[in-house]
Amino acid sequence: MAEEHKKLDTPENAASPEQGEAKKEPETLEGMLYCWAQALITAVVGVVLLFTFAFRLIGVSGPSMQDTLYTGDRLLVLNAAFCDFQPGDVVVINNYNADLSDTLIKRIIAVGGQTIDIDLASSTVYVDGQPLDEPYVKGFTDTIEGTRFPLTLAEDEVFVMGDHRDHSTDSRSARLGPVKEGYLQGKAVLLLLPGTNPDLGAREWDRIGLVR
Numbered sequence: 001m002a003e004e005h006k007k008l009d010t011p012e013n014a015a016s017p018e019q020g021e022a023k024k025e026p027e028t029l030e031g032m033l034y035c036w037a038q039a040l041i042t043a044v045v046g047v048v049l050l051f052t053f054a055f056r057l058i059g060v061s062g063p064s065m066q067d068t069l070y071t072g073d074r075l076l077v078l079n080a081a082f083c084d085f086q087p088g089d090v091v092v093i094n095n096y097n098a099d100l101s102d103t104l105i106k107r108i109i110a111v112g113g114q115t116i117d118i119d120l121a122s123s124t125v126y127v128d129g130q131p132l133d134e135p136y137v138k139g140f141t142d143t144i145e146g147t148r149f150p151l152t153l154a155e156d157e158v159f160v161m162g163d164h165r166d167h168s169t170d171s172r173s174a175r176l177g178p179v180k181e182g183y184l185q186g187k188a189v190l191l192l193l194p195g196t197n198p199d200l201g202a203r204e205w206d207r208i209g210l211v212r
Contacts, residue, residue, distance in 0.1 A: 054079055058092055064162030065105055068136050072195020077186040090211050094185040106160035106170050116159050117150040139166035146174030156181050
């Protein structure tokens with residue numbers, strides 16, 4: 001037995017440093033450049049796919065969403081396929097009516113199945129009998145422009161209005177009315193670049209952030 005232990009402890013049977021630890025090959029300049037190029041290509045392809053299927057950039061034009069949004073604002077919009085539209089969402093409507101702009105930006109006030117009413121005397125909007133708290137509104141909600149109230153929406157419809165109620169053609173107008181969800185291009189989620197505030201004549205950089 002003693003001879004066996006001695007045999008196991010001989011230098012011939014001991015593991016060499018080369019066997020116990022893999023030898024590291026030094027990184028070459030070509031290898032480093034290849035890794036960087038691969039990472040860059042992957043990032044570019046990822047961004048392209050992201051903006052092709054999930055997001056797009058939209059520019060704001062017109063006063064209908066003041067003071068939430070101004071002409072020249074650049075928005076990141078989440079595509080409709082990824083959205084669960086809810087009241088309060090700022091949405092992009094595409095190709096709804098040839099008489100209107102190709103792209104409209106409005107706020108969802110009510111969704112399918114809800115009933116909306118407007119008290120013109122108090123400028124109060126009601127959804128399912130409850131008055132809305134609308135701190136984003138500029139002006140007065142005192143016109144209906146052809147739509148009859150109270151109005152109950154079909155399950156695939158939304159009711160939209162601009163925040164600047166005196167300067168917005170929206171679902172109160174017979175020209176637009178309730179909007180089928182299929183025409184919603186997406187939800188505005190982020191203000192990336194602010195346009196010029198017409199009251200100040202300057203950009204307000206602190207407006208960059210989530211669209212609310």
